[in-house]
Amino acid sequence: MLELNDIVVSFKKEVQRKIFGTERKTVLHGISFAVRKEESLGILGESGSGTSTTGRVLAGLLKPDSGMVKIEGNDVYADRKGREHLQNCLSIVFQDYTTSANPRFTIQQVIAEGIAIGERTTGEKVRYADETVRLLELVGLDGSFARRFPHELSGGQLQRVCIARAIACKSKLILFDEAVSSLDAHTQVQIMDLLLELKEKLGLTYIFITHDLTSITYFCSRVIFLKDGIVVADSSVKDLAKLDVPYAKELLGAVLDFNARCV
Template identity: 65%
Template sequence: MGRVLCGLLKPDSGEAVLDGVSVYASRAGRRNLQNKLSIVFQDYATSANPRFRIRDIIGEGLTVQERREGKKLDRKAETSRLLELVGLPADFADRFPHELSGGQLQRVCIARAVACKPEIILFDEAISSLDAHTQVQVMDLLRELKDRLGLTYIFITHDLTSITYLCDDVLFLYQGRVTENLPVERISETKDEYARKLLGSIVVFDTEESA
């Protein structure tokens, strides 16, 4: 599903539409998507080039912004700002991925996604590989960034705990089809069998006290 939404895999049926423009119908549709959406993947280790320093990884997002806006950025200053935005020291810019913890590296990937100045960020199981304590910290960061930058999130996950904390609306999918669509505050009212099994796995915790 994530690959369909981000323009990498054409659906067998139906269509993906953004702002009234079909993503797959034309090159303009793809360009519209590329200008508005960025991605944070599940595996932070393989989505960050191990040979790049952190400044170069974030620089991938800055290159997109420069190309779109047609102007050069102060890379050093912007990289420092983005690192601090995601809760990391500016001097991390000189480090390599293997010198960071999993949570720190995923924050770098979030900074790279934000560097593009997107309207939408797609998170594809983006916190599932992190330990529980780090998941809480990253979820708090995502809520802060969402409010601060006015972002829209598409959050793909099997973990309904994070959905109830981060999302406004929930779509349950089974075998590629939407089985139910609910506001998050009505998630317990689902009648879908698959959705109810997922609900049974929810762990309740206080995110703000645990962060």
């Protein structure tokens, strides 16, 4: 469904030895991977590993220095048509749900942003009020939430609204950028359970960018490990214990040690 082929990204160094210096720091070193239809792919790495940059490239927000991003066979960065195709196929749910929703909008107005995109994508017209209620119920909220404002909702409730907006866009691929990391552990599990349910019900494909391996093992079917802008491992979650990659084993060991100390 989505392919990254030999993606290289670099940025101009902030501190230059010369006034007009052109030194650049490479952040992604020719990474390649594919996202299969209806899978949940986790992209895991520590801070500075290149996960955030990869997310920006995937979302159409950062054109790579070289390499190609394809979605359903269309080159995203080749022309405007490629970008538009990506926008029709991809929705994003961000980490900071408090800034993802306009505080002056009612929840119905927040979700209406996604409904409007969905109408453009499919060409189908819907009654916004009825569609809002349907989407709220789909993510486990009562229709009465439509009249509330973002500050009247808990973090978990507001993230459900952001998920409803993403689904409203009629996208089959959803990118989650640390989407549960700001929530408490219990709410994280509730949100991930909801997402797994929606994935099966709607035939969705997920990309889950995070620094948390525990969330990936719970939520994803496959995981890519990034270190210093390089893909060092690509494995199904069920085969993680078989990985013979030092960096991956180090992260796995840290999680197992933490869980043991918490028992």
